[in-house]
Amino acid sequence: MKSARWLLLALLVLAVVVPRSLAGGTGPTDAMSLLHVRIVRLSFVQGEVAVRQSGAAAWSAGAVNTPLQEGFSVATAANSVAEIEFEGGSTARLGQDSQIDLKELALTQQGDRINELTLSKGYATFHFTPEHHDQNVIDASGLKMTIHGQAEFRTNLDNDALRLEVFKGQVETLSDGKTEVVGDNRVLTYDPNAVAALNVTQGIQPDGWDKWAQARDTQAVLARNDSSAVLSHSLYGWSDLDTYGAWGSFPGYGDGWAPYEPAGWSPYSAGQWDYYPGWGFTWVSAEPWGWLPYHNGAWNYDASMGWFWMPGSLDSWSPALVNWYQGPGWVGWAPVGSGGGACRITAAGCLQAVAPGTLARGVPLRPGGTAFVHLTPTSAGAQIDPPHLRSTASGRPVAVLGPPIDLRRLAPNQASPSPHLAPSSVVMGREVSPTTFLHHGFLSGPRVIHAPLGRTLGGTVPTVMSRNGDISINPSYRGAPRTVAGSGGPGNPSMRRDAPARRPIMLAHGGGAARASMSGAAVDSRVSAGPSPAASRDVMSSAPLASPNAASGSGARTGGAARVSAGPGARR
Numbered sequence: 001m002k003s004a005r006w007l008l009l010a011l012l013v014l015a016v017v018v019p020r021s022l023a024g025g026t027g028p029t030d031a032m033s034l035l036h037v038r039i040v041r042l043s044f045v046q047g048e049v050a051v052r053q054s055g056a057a058a059w060s061a062g063a064v065n066t067p068l069q070e071g072f073s074v075a076t077a078a079n080s081v082a083e084i085e086f087e088g089g090s091t092a093r094l095g096q097d098s099q100i101d102l103k104e105l106a107l108t109q110q111g112d113r114i115n116e117l118t119l120s121k122g123y124a125t126f127h128f129t130p131e132h133h134d135q136n137v138i139d140a141s142g143l144k145m146t147i148h149g150q151a152e153f154r155t156n157l158d159n160d161a162l163r164l165e166v167f168k169g170q171v172e173t174l175s176d177g178k179t180e181v182v183g184d185n186r187v188l189t190y191d192p193n194a195v196a197a198l199n200v201t202q203g204i205q206p207d208g209w210d211k212w213a214q215a216r217d218t219q220a221v222l223a224r225n226d227s228s229a230v231l232s233h234s235l236y237g238w239s240d241l242d243t244y245g246a247w248g249s250f251p252g253y254g255d256g257w258a259p260y261e262p263a264g265w266s267p268y269s270a271g272q273w274d275y276y277p278g279w280g281f282t283w284v285s286a287e288p289w290g291w292l293p294y295h296n297g298a299w300n301y302d303a304s305m306g307w308f309w310m311p312g313s314l315d316s317w318s319p320a321l322v323n324w325y326q327g328p329g330w331v332g333w334a335p336v337g338s339g340g341g342a343c344r345i346t347a348a349g350c351l352q353a354v355a356p357g358t359l360a361r362g363v364p365l366r367p368g369g370t371a372f373v374h375l376t377p378t379s380a381g382a383q384i385d386p387p388h389l390r391s392t393a394s395g396r397p398v399a400v401l402g403p404p405i406d407l408r409r410l411a412p413n414q415a416s417p418s419p420h421l422a423p424s425s426v427v428m429g430r431e432v433s434p435t436t437f438l439h440h441g442f443l444s445g446p447r448v449i450h451a452p453l454g455r456t457l458g459g460t461v462p463t464v465m466s467r468n469g470d471i472s473i474n475p476s477y478r479g480a481p482r483t484v485a486g487s488g489g490p491g492n493p494s495m496r497r498d499a500p501a502r503r504p505i506m507l508a509h510g511g512g513a514a515r516a517s518m519s520g521a522a523v524d525s526r527v528s529a530g531p532s533p534a535a536s537r538d539v540m541s542s543a544p545l546a547s548p549n550a551a552s553g554s555g556a557r558t559g560g561a562a563r564v565s566a567g568p569g570a571r572r
Helices: 002-015 208-226 238-244 356-360
Strands: 040-046 049-052 059-061 073-076 081-085 091-094 099-107 113-128 135-140 143-158 161-175 178-182 186-190 198-202 245-250 254-261 271-276 280-285 298-302 306-310 322-327 330-335 352-354 382-384 438-441 445-448 461-465 471-473 482-485 496-499
Touching: 040 049, 073 081, 091 099, 091 208, 113 208, 143 208, 178 186, 178 198, 208 238, 238 245, 238 254, 271 356, 298 330, 330 356, 352 356
Parallel strands: 113 135
Antiparallel strands: 040 081, 049 059, 049 073, 073 099, 081 091, 091 113, 099 113, 113 143, 135 143, 143 161, 161 178, 161 186, 186 198, 245 254, 254 306, 271 280, 298 306, 322 330, 322 382, 330 352, 438 445, 461 471, 482 496
């Protein structure tokens, strides 16, 4: 019954077709053929960042991994920056005292994406890597900027005056019927109040912000090349997995990924529950890697190997992959395992529980925090349907997108010493010294430093880190002891016997002899061995994420990984 309800919700969401505005359209696409169901994410947050839902007056504190939809706005305070990542890996990086509005996030019936963004104030750097016939448009101060092909550029808005710097690619600008194409290393200045509104010059002088944006691009590329499991296309959140965890073969389950986290860690324990009308409670992970593993695939737990994630088909998105439970004075959630399996309520690290009112407030949760309710082996409870919030008096569904924030605190700070703030170098969300950002092997070239967030793999398996930053399983670990049901002989069928401890076989980072690939529904268990990284790289196609199929725990599952139907945005 629950699966049928999720399926019905998914079909209703996918069926929503919203006509595009008659003004400011991005192309000749038939307005009635567009789907407005896309999801992008807030992929980096430093300082105070605010998010506003479409049609809402109030702002909420923006957290990393917050899902963003058409009509949302993102704003930054002084000394604060934010990054928005799109499905194909394109990014919009927002500097301090800035605001960007996601005017349109549409999808054509052919799977092409339409992004129309408005820079309301401040400055931002955009890096677009379109696929097929994607359309990208930026509006600022009445100037429309259309991007043709791959491009990276920066826009600075000072009152009504706009400065456009194109680092690579081409940007076509349009104002009052006048078109100007700005190419590599060229600068366009636009002032609607001047007689000569458009002016194009040659030469760009990168500052600290530009170098930081370039470093973010470089890190994403390095993580992609360094990963043990690869895709034939860019996918948001994928490169995070290489930095913060390891891929491996988990006996009895298949190939998957496990994060580097402290001992005793479990999924869905660090983050917050936001409430989106039409989706319900949506998990926003505070972990820098926590995008794909909480919205796709399935989590499994084995005492010998800890928690690990199996990606599934990656062509559908879910608000949260959990089952819900309730008992006297508490409501809780637990990951949905492969095959839709559920763990016992009292199993260690399986179920997280809070007081019912905690969900409605969007309270940030941390492992061991006071917001959690401690359950004992005798705690009573039962599985329930996903909880929901009541609608307002007007009948409109309420939205809880994190703690509220006062927009006045995001007003421009004229005393800021650096108008173009540049954060310190980061490795996929974790700050490090620039001198330790990369290390260079004699033959391998630059590689990603794998940032340790704890001492275990999946909260159980102990790890060690080499001098160059690589992390691997501690050689002395042989797996936790296990017991399985045995025949026990006549008269004692319930007797249990010891079974060999299981231990994951981890795949090496980089293009070594062991190289897994994505094969549509799961990480391919086939491992190719070759004399060189190029020869051993087995890359296969996989459809990118498309529309929000909210079938949490539903769909046919085979081979230890979720297989769900592709939405209309899946690329063939």
